[in-house]
Amino acid sequence: MIPPSLVTEDLTIRFGGHVAVDAVSCAFRPGELTVIVGPNGAGKTTYFNLISGQLAASSGRVLKDGVDLTRLSPSARAHHGIGRAFQLTNLFPQLSVLENIRLAVQARAGLGWRVFRPVARFTELTARAERYLEATRLTAVAHQPAAALPHGDQRKLEVALLMAMEPDIYMFDEPTAGMSIDHAPDVLDLIAEIKHDQSKTVLLVEHKMDVVRALADRIIVLHNGALLADGAPDEVMASRIVRDVYLGTSEDAA
């Protein structure tokens, strides 16, 4: 079996007396798309924050290809190949769509400290940014400020930013939240494409069951911060305990 690219060991965070993520140990492998499900407040986004570094773990470890990232800043983790898209749209609002993506490309290329050459002369950066615009079908709005885009396009830009980071680990937090029916497939196709590249590891928080079924290779269930179930989609969805806490008992929800 392929060795895991991302491992969390007993990953825990406490806010005062509340344990938001409770000793979650899990390994993720390249070529595998894991969907993380759980009721609201189960700790899914907090778990993501611990992996990508927005929050510091109270105990436990995060390992990427065997390297301990637990004490690193988000930017350092990004350089180790951890990429993260956010549940609430989290862009650079007054910068243009192209500039938003170019920033991510530029970070990946490690060019942030270039002080003198005008940005426009880094044609390679712009060309690469434009490829991601095309992939996410945002070319037409390239020069608009991100804040001026409709919600669906902002969600796509959120995904484009993550893609432009070219990480090894892709973490999507409800990428289709609030998206209209016609926009959602664009984003899901993109995720499916990333999954086909067997070197990438994909983590996806998602509520919509049709999305989960279409994409998941594996499902893990969080409940009150703890890992409740972990397995193949059919198995997990069929398990009694999962249906009780998360899917409810009604048959049609499953």
Added chain:
Amino acid sequence: MSQTRTTGALIVKTAVLAIGAALLFAPFLFQDVRALEVAARICIFIVLVASYDLLIGYTGIVSFAHTMFFGIGAYGTAIALKQMGNGWDAVALGTLAGMALSLVLAVAIGLLSLRVKAIFFAMITLAAASVVLVLASQLNQITGGEDGITYRAPSLFSPATQLWQGADGKVATLFGVKMNGKLAGYYFVFLTSLALFVFMLRMTGSPLGTVLKAIRENEARAEAIGYRVVAYRTFVFCIAALVASLAGSSYAIWLKYTGPDTALSFAIMIDILLMVVIGGMGTMWGAVIGAVLMVLAQYYLRDLMELAAGATADLPVLPHLLEPDRWLFWLGIIFILLVYFFPAGIAGTIMRWGAPRAGR
């Protein structure tokens, strides 16, 4: 920015070019002593305001210590010129010492406090600036206290120096302008300012400039896509401090006097803030426009009002309102109107003309 190709942007850039040309030919265009003082002050303040805009407009860092760095540069050069005589070695040593002290302070303040919330950072810079201000007025022996220090600039800039000698043995003139040390002094200030401004312009257009804007727009996301926000902030804080320090040094050479009022007081800090807000934050062009308007108003609004009061002398009430002593009152009203009608500053607002409408 997504507004670099608008008609408004073209207007602003044309205006800035015109200002640059006016400053380049200032000694020939405006042939009186006071006008040259104003032109030199404008050059210095363009640099000072632009370097402050790197912090507040581009990166979103609020600092009240910018005059402190300006003052350190000015005092460094002034003290060296006073103690060592008016040689270029004194200029070099004083300027470098000022830059070194500015850099040390900027690194210290940056590393200690750029991690904390913006408001605390602003308070820390305010405290540091107050300490330096008090030190400058207390260390009488070195700084001359409240009186400041007068000294001689390098002899190249002395009014008696003849750059070119005419056939009659007197100083040559060109278009009626004496080719003397005063002229050399002005061009020294102008070229120094131009070089510093172009440096900052290049910087804001570089990949680094885009990272600064990203930090201003969304610090957390900038960190998440892989930029070490604290490092970038500290870096830009240091650069701005060094530029301010250099501006202070060249102002000290020009004025041949350095005191709290010309180099260190909080009144200058407030001027800088007003210039940045009026010109428009986050564009280097705004710094130019803000500095020019504000310095012109400070020097000429009185004269203008005297004219207006004279012209309206026969009318009731008006001449009293336009009394030159009330110039600060009118300056205040102009500021309020400017901020009201140009919410993003003059350059910022005009550059949006003709841009696709941006949701906020």
